[in-house]
Amino acid sequence: MSSNSIRILAGNSHPALARLIAKRLGTDLANVTVAKYSNQETAVTIGESVRDEDVYIIQSGCGEINDHLMELLIMINACKTASARRITAVLPCFPYARQDKKDKSRAPISAKLVANMLSVAGADHVITMDLHASQIQGFFDCPVDNLYGEPMVLRYIRENVPDWKSAIIVSPDAGGAKRATSIADHLDLDFALIHKERKKANEVSRMVLVGDVRDKIAILVDDMADTCGTLGLAAKTLMDNGASAVYAIVIHGVLSGKALDVINNSMLTRVVVTNTIPHAEKKKICPKLDTIDVSAVLAEAIRRTHNGESVSYLFGHATI
């Protein structure tokens, strides 16, 4: 009698990543059908028993984000009512993470709403990666493991950026300075900061570079790239200031809207994203894109959570 074994379920958001994770854990994805009724309601069928199992549901916040969120909530709830022992929501890219504070008057804190929804649906544990603000962990009443892509980014730079020892790490905005300095410290590199001055009436926003990038490879580091407008402008600013090449390394590559055009037409040498969000199709259009695989760290976090081992080792070490 096998009791409390691991069950990996996947939604429709990122089946490729889910398969990679399952493969690394030496198991198969559980048999789940996620479809839509003709009235566009989501229908979930869990095809095998999860009673007293340790269930992990992998769903990233990307693409049709609301549909995928709803899928995840319904799957959690289905497992809950099917007597799963513990349900862990694995969200490689946390949806609505950028709406984490009242940055404007009357702005909603939608990340908190998502957290509440996950809890109400029945999630006992959440695993996610590079939250836009780590304070989001405090939005939950259940444990949240916030994994870091940083070890993989460091490894990528060491292995793939030519002459990285003469590079400089650049944060494209002030909010990301801490992330950039952390990477600069680990690689023992210099660091610079780009600040987009606040737009005033009839004045084009201006980018100010603080730090010296002359004749260096500039590596832009950020947690998320959406339309890539900032990255494109930042690359131009860096080249204008004498950088020899500009790389951009981003954890969550949303790459929506005109992002691919912007990248293709920009001075960026390469844009590196992790596979928390699928972009296989986008790579065909945009040859500058490159991928860091994070399935290993997610799989290892799932394995460690399942076995009750410490997850903190993963914060500082890249897994193979």
Next chain:
Amino acid sequence: MRNAKLFAGTSHLALAQRVAGHLGVELAPVSLRRYTNRETTVDLGCSVREKDVYILQSGSMTTNDHLMEALIMVSAAKLASARKITVVMPYFPYSKQSKKKKRRGAISGKLVANMLTVSGADHVITMDLHASQMSGFFTIPVDNLFSEPTIARWVADNVIRGSAAGVVVVAKNAGGAKRVTALADRLGTQFALIHTDNAPSTRPFSRTPSTVALHTLAPTPRGPNMFASAASSIPVGVARAASPLAGGADVDLRTITDAPSARPESARKRRAKGRRNDVVEALATSMQRAAFYVSPQLAADEHTIEPDVLDIDAAAGGSPPSGIEISEVLNRSDDDDDDDIDESTLLEMVNTPADDDCDPHDAAHNSEAIAQAAAGILEQRQSSGRRAAVPVETPTPGARRSLAPTPIQRITSGTHLQSDPPLRPPVAVTSWHKKRTARITLVGDVRDKIVLLLDDMIDHPSSFLTAAEHLMVHCGARAVYIVAAHGLFSGSSLGEVEICPYVQSVIVTNTFPIPAELTSASSKLIQIDIAPVLAEAIRRNHNGESISYLFDRNPL
């Protein structure tokens, strides 16, 4: 304000009175008292039925007591059928603990949020939360006010105007970059960033730095001017910052080891009695916050806990002047036992095992506690007229036991204390030396400019002073102003700012209570009054008007 009552806790009465003044109301009467077993009790002195209740309580050096007081006041108002309860916390306690540090950290800010909600609060008004995401910790509305407009106006009027030199806003770490760019944009100035490279290889320590300090500095000459001599004999910077720690530790080591080991507890008490009057007087008058922490253990030793309430009116010998019965007299009855805070503090600190898990970025803050304690003692002895009290963590009965002879012996015999069980939540002391050896780089240009060194709060100033020194000595800045929304200044912090030649002034708001003795003794401290913003926020809240006006502008 019709149908509204503004109550004040004991944490920051001066601010509460200013806010009340701006609102044109009296503070509502409330009696806040302590049972002899140190439980807080609250008696709202007027009806709040169907009223909007505003409770102003800031964080303070006795955070836990004041937090508890606020919670009990909220609960009392709730039970008394208040229509709506708004907690006004200019400085939100535990706001630095807003995220899980890399390993197993608690999100205590969230816990406080939950506690406020559970006690019955309907709305929270606070100011410059350490992370604005914290408003998502609540299920009730939170108004996070900003001091930036007020500070910016003060700086524009008093620093920028009439000065030929340009101004640069500087962050002392990468985490503050966003705050700095916001102020720079508002003032229309340049900004820069200091980056301190914490080489991870310098840790972990095999023993606590505090222990090291006790050993290496035991034989130094002592005397009233010891602090000055120690400071002058060591190169400015690293050692200057370290010297108060060392000196303070020295003083205390002597005091402790002098005690006969046979009956150390009683001997220490006797010794303490001699100084007791001075210290008690100093603490009672200038540092009621310290009085909050007077040893519960000793209290329990010397008289049994009585069930009846201490009547504050009686203790005060009459009713206080204002309509409320608050804090000046609140703790007087407890002061009897307040004799040897300094020794016990340091011992408890020393007994704390080093926490190697500590996040290097935040360890600096934690390490401050011990330095504060040591330096606080030092300043107390050194200054002739004025005495600075020592901030003391609430000693649990378990922690109190650290006064037993065994740990003292272990300190003097040079064994490190790593193996001691953690007696209380650790005050991590790892980073004291590590921080000093770190490499500092400035990103940006400050030459011949006036620097505003900005952060959201300043407690122990060592990182600010190191940054200021770097800016003045290595980067050619013309003057350095330290600017922060919340000024905590525990222990001897203000004294250290005072003697630092690289800092022109330190500019904070009055969200956090600083004892008047300390403010008046400091020539460099400038406190900007934030009461108009709080009052306006309360008024707008009460009248159902928009608060967002205040985010960009100054009231008045």
